[in-house]
Amino acid sequence: xxxxxxxxxxxxxxxxxxxxxxxxxxxxxxxxxxxxxxxxxxxxxxxxxxxxxxxxxxxxxxxxxxxxxxxxxxxxxxxxxxxxxxxxxxxxxxxxxxxxxxxxxxxxxxxxxxxxxxxxxxxxxxxxxxxxxxxxxxxxxxxxxxxxxxxxxxxxxxxxxxxxxxxxxxxxxxxxxxxxxxxxxxxxxxxxxxxxxxxxxxxxxxxxxxxxxxxxxxxxxxxxxxxxxxxxxxxxxxxxxxxxxxxxxxxxxxxxxxxxxxxxxxxxxxxxxxxxxxxxxxxxxxxxxxxxxxxxxxxxxxxxxxxxxxxxxxxxxxxxxxxxxxxxxxxxxxxxxxxxxxxxxxxxxxxxxxxxxxxxxxxxxxxxxxxxxxxxxxxxxxxxxxxxxxxxxxxxxxxxxxxxxxxxxxxxxxxxxxxxxxxxxxxxxxxxxxxxxxxxxxxxxxxxxxxxxxxxxxxxxxxxxxxxxxxxxxxxx
Amino acid sequence: xxxxxxxxxxxxxxxxxxxxxxxxxxxxxxxxxxxxxxxxxxxxxxxxxxxxxxxxxxxxxxxxxxxxxxxxxxxxxxxxxxxxxxxxxxxxxxxxxxxxxxxxxxxxxxxxxxxxxxxxxxxxxxxxxxxxxxxxxxxxxxxxxxxxxxxxxxxxxxxxxxxxxxxxxxxxxxxxxxxxxxxxxxxxxxxxxxxxxxxxxxxxxxxxxxxxxxxxxxxxxxxxxxxxxxxxxxxxxxxxxxxxxxxxxxxxxxxxxxxxxxxxxxxxxxxxxxxxxxxxxxxxxxxxxxxxxxxxxxxxxxxxxxxxxxxxxxxxxxxxxxxxxxxxxxxxxxxxxxxxxxxxxxxxxxxxxxxxxxxxxxxxxxxxxxxxxxxxxxxxxxxxxxxxxxxxxxxxxxxxxxxx
Ligand SMILES: Cc1cc2nc3c(=O)[nH]c(=O)nc-3n(C[C@H](O)[C@H](O)[C@H](O)COP(=O)(O)OP(=O)(O)OC[C@H]3O[C@@H](n4cnc5c(N)ncnc54)[C@H](O)[C@@H]3O)c2cc1C
Numbered sequence: 084x085x086x087x088x089x090x091x092x093x094x095x096x097x098x099x100x101x102x103x104x105x106x107x108x109x110x111x112x113x114x115x116x117x118x119x120x121x122x123x124x125x126x127x128x129x130x131x132x133x134x135x136x137x138x139x140x141x142x143x144x145x146x147x148x149x150x151x152x153x154x155x156x157x158x159x160x161x162x163x164x165x166x167x168x169x170x171x172x173x174x175x176x177x178x179x180x181x182x183x184x185x186x187x188x189x190x191x192x193x194x195x196x197x198x199x200x201x202x203x204x205x206x207x208x209x210x211x212x213x214x215x216x217x218x219x220x221x222x223x224x225x226x227x228x229x230x231x232x233x234x235x236x237x238x239x240x241x242x243x244x245x246x247x248x249x250x251x252x253x254x255x256x257x258x259x260x261x262x263x264x265x266x267x268x269x270x271x272x273x274x275x276x277x278x279x280x281x282x283x284x285x286x287x288x289x290x291x292x293x294x295x296x297x298x299x300x301x302x303x304x305x306x307x308x309x310x311x312x313x314x315x316x317x318x319x320x321x322x323x324x325x326x327x328x329x330x331x332x333x334x335x336x337x338x339x340x341x342x343x344x345x346x347x348x349x350x351x352x353x354x355x356x357x358x359x360x361x362x363x364x365x366x367x368x369x370x371x372x373x374x375x376x377x378x379x380x381x382x383x384x385x386x387x388x389x390x391x392x393x394x395x396x397x398x399x400x401x402x403x404x405x406x407x408x409x410x411x412x413x414x415x416x417x418x419x420x421x422x423x424x425x426x427x428x429x430x431x432x433x434x435x436x437x438x439x440x441x442x443x444x445x446x447x448x449x450x451x452x453x454x455x456x457x458x459x460x461x462x463x464x465x466x467x468x469x470x471x472x473x474x475x476x477x478x479x480x481x482x483x484x485x486x487x488x489x490x491x492x493x494x495x496x497x498x499x500x501x502x503x504x505x506x507x508x509x510x511x512x513x514x515x516x517x518x519x520x521x522x523x524x525x526x527x528x529x530x531x532x533x534x535x536x537x538x539x540x541x542x543x544x545x546x547x548x549x550x551x552x553x554x555x556x557x558x559x560x
Numbered sequence: 561x562x563x564x565x566x567x568x569x570x571x572x573x574x575x576x577x578x579x580x581x582x583x584x585x586x587x588x589x590x591x592x593x594x595x596x597x598x599x600x601x602x603x604x605x606x607x608x609x610x611x612x613x614x615x616x617x618x619x620x621x622x623x624x625x626x627x628x629x630x631x632x633x634x635x636x637x638x639x640x641x642x643x644x645x646x647x648x649x650x651x652x653x654x655x656x657x658x659x660x661x662x663x664x665x666x667x668x669x670x671x672x673x674x675x676x677x678x679x680x681x682x683x684x685x686x687x688x689x690x691x692x693x694x695x696x697x698x699x700x701x702x703x704x705x706x707x708x709x710x711x712x713x714x715x716x717x718x719x720x721x722x723x724x725x726x727x728x729x730x731x732x733x734x735x736x737x738x739x740x741x742x743x744x745x746x747x748x749x750x751x752x753x754x755x756x757x758x759x760x761x762x763x764x765x766x767x768x769x770x771x772x773x774x775x776x777x778x779x780x781x782x783x784x785x786x787x788x789x790x791x792x793x794x795x796x797x798x799x800x801x802x803x804x805x806x807x808x809x810x811x812x813x814x815x816x817x818x819x820x821x822x823x824x825x826x827x828x829x830x831x832x833x834x835x836x837x838x839x840x841x842x843x844x845x846x847x848x849x850x851x852x853x854x855x856x857x858x859x860x861x862x863x864x865x866x867x868x869x870x871x872x873x874x875x876x877x878x879x880x881x882x883x884x885x886x887x888x889x890x891x892x893x894x895x896x897x898x899x900x901x902x903x904x905x906x907x908x909x910x911x912x913x914x915x916x917x918x919x920x921x922x923x924x925x926x927x928x929x930x931x932x933x934x935x936x937x938x939x940x941x942x943x944x945x946x947x948x949x950x951x952x953x954x955x956x957x958x959x960x961x962x963x964x
Pocket of ligand 1: 168207238
């Protein structure tokens with residue numbers, strides 16, 4: 084357990100009863116969770132190696148309730164942790180003992196879909212997939228599609244600026260968000276953006292997206308919805324080397340083709356996923372690309388023909404275009420179950436750095452060396468079009484010290500990402516996981532500027548305070 | 561504290577700083593801060609007339625910070641020093657069949673300015689053209705910045721990769737901050753391939769509401785419309801024109817044009833136009849530019865409100881208007897006075913969205929809000945953000961809002 088949490092504020096712990104009484108006075112009974120058993124459900128997120136029992140959990144049903152709770156907690160000087168579905172892989176939603184968790188899961192309604200304007204207004208606790216489901220009858224969808232979309236909330240997506248397999252074409256959360264209702268730390272409710280494009284003044288919407296629950300609590304959002312393409316089909320291309328796969332990605336993009344998805348899997352990932360999903364992946368290749376294009380039947384055939392012609396130059400060992408819906412679904416099932424499938428063969432931590440795609444072969448070689456030097460294994464799946472890597476570093480939690488080794492290997496990999504011109508996190512966020520690596524990517528002046536902006540919203544550092552910025556050297560407004 | 565400021569607007573005899581390096585810029589800014597003097601920040605100066613007039617002790621231009629610092633076509637990324645001419649960036653990209661997808665506008669004709677727009681100012685103004693509806697805004701394409709803040713610190717944020725959620729996204733704040741938060745020294749943009757062909761369906765004779773219906777229909781189709789504009793009668797047009805643009809590989813464009821014609825059969829028989837010249841006019845608000853004595857407004861609203869909003873304004877005052885972004889963007893040329901300003905603000909409050917006074921005589925820009933007035937709590941946040949970058953208010957005082 085190498086990531087530090089701040090020491091809980093004893094004066095808050097000592098006032099727990101009074102704080103709970105204060106919350107009870109402003110909330111319906113079933114919105115306040117105080118018993119230890121029930122609180123335990125909220126003591127971690129998807130970074131399960133770390134847990135902290137919160138002071139209390141509140142599950143409001145309205146913006147007004149969120150506002151009342153925040154006004155009260157702000158007055159009492161109590162830390163606040165916003166929570167969606169708790170699927171953060173970076174520990175972004177892990178509480179601390181002296182904090183109250185405000186969960187938005189009960190704010191889960193679709194408020195309005197406007198197909199002519201191509202927007203949807205939702206409560207922030209709605210799941211990502213539920214938005215698409217609510218508009219699919221009209222042929223529309225909400226584009227960013229994290230693999231966790233069945234569970235994760237739009238609130239969490241906004242806080243992490245989440246991406247998905249199709250973001251090469253459609254962008255990530257920040258590119259698909261038009262407005263939010265947000266409750267500031269002192270309970271004040273603000274409307275930022277709306278149903279129109281761009282907003283006057285500084286782009287607070289852009290700032291809030293990816294701010295990891297540190298600037299306010301989002302209770303409603305207006306998102307763009309898009310009409311779905313007529314059809315989509317993936318092709319699967321296997322190569323003898325990472326170099327060949329990387330060069331093929333570059334050649335596809337250089338030819339002016341922008342596939343809707345361009346996913347990469349290395350040999351260990353292929354084997355793990357094939358064993359789990361029976362996707363028909365080739366087992367004799369070193370690297371595999373899943374390239375998906377969209378359009379009408381003819382357009383798909385035309386685009387895939389272009390891609391196949393390009394791929395031929397890189398001596399592919401396998402080249403298969405999905406011939407049926409079932410085959411396409413199987414190809415995606417393998418990729419989308421990468422995390423789950425890996426979890427069946429080993430414990431793992433999922434890293435999330437981004438690199439310039441030109442560095443791909445070098446970085447994959449170095450990742451292999453790093454992981455071997457710790458006597459561990461790694462499977463690589465990632466979004467090849469934009470260089471967002473997800474090395475899954477495998478370890479055995481039954482072996483003492485193995486998880487720490489995996490954490491160190493992960494840190495080395497993230498440093499490598501920064502060294503080749505990339506960054507620590509492409510879509511999962513900093514949370515606690517990468518907090519102490521921030522000084523590796525940013526100089527003191529860079530971090531100080533970010534912290535001053537943070538403090539402009541939350542001068543007392545009450546909102547999710549243990550996250551993102553190193554615990555030492557914090558800057559006030 | 562009081563800042564020493566010139567009495568008149570920045571003019572030819574206001575001292576001009578032209579730093580040739582980031583360090584030099586940092587030193588100039590640190591000195592200005594120590595002396596408590598203000599700086600008006602500019603690139604090529606072509607958008608100097610956009611915003612509230614700035615009175616500053618000296619000018620600080622990025623014009624001498626030039627050169628492409630990074631171009632990786634296969635990674636779809638270009639980086640350049642802030643003063644690099646936009647035209648140079650576009651040329652370099654075109655050589656590799658790429659472009660800035662958000663269609664940066666050229667407002668020189670509109671604003672009556674000359675000189676070279678710079679890539680830094682493209683970021684600082686966050687002004688996007690017709691393709692914004694499909695490819696995102698300048699702020700979506702901007703992935704990295706370097707700047708000097710009001711403390712004289714050199715700060716970087718974002719980087720050269722598209723997927724990056726490391727820390728707070730200050731890149732978004734810098735986009736559209738009109739030089740009020742910091743002095744941009746280097747910017748990095750995501751770029752996209754240029755399509756093989758671009759073709760436009762031109763529907764004649766639709767009134768505003770029918771036109772916006774047609775555009776919504778097209779934008780709600782699976783055919784990936786990349787431009788959706790409506791130009792009412794006027795500006796030499798005998799008949800209104802509703803424009804729908806499709807871009808891509810030849811066979812795909814041909815197919816999509818055919819499908820759209822079928823889908824929009826109720827809206828009449830369209831003509832077909834090729835190439836980009838039509839869209840350059842839409843992008844640069846050409847129909848407004850020619851009305852030299854009018855104030856020009858740019859209104860962003862929900863497309864479903866656009867026709868009613870425009871008609872509310874046009875019912876009260878004379879002028880000219882056109883639509884882009886499927887109706888979501890209204891260009892408007894009206895009297896340059898306080899009464900017309902009130903009409904515009906009132907209509908926008910009623911229908912939602914925000915209006916920017918893109919062009920007006922200095923006296924008007926001095927006396928009314930140029931950017932949409934903000935609610936009191938939002939204004940407070942904006943001020944705190946400004947202070948967190950520029951605590952002494954050195955940069956472009958009053959350019960966006962009187963109090964920022
Ligand atoms: C199996 C699996 C697959 C995944 N795949 C992807 C993927 O493909 N792409 C991707 O980007 N991520 C992925 N993730 C990560 C995770 O799902 C995303 O980060 C997601 O957006 C988190 O949403 P959540 O509702 O679970 O938020 P939580 O985990 O509850 O919270 C995440 C962060 O948001 C903050 N927050 C929550 N609610 C609010 C609010 N109302 N206002 C302000 N801040 C708030 C929290 O404080 C926390 O910092 C995956 C995770 C898992 C477990």
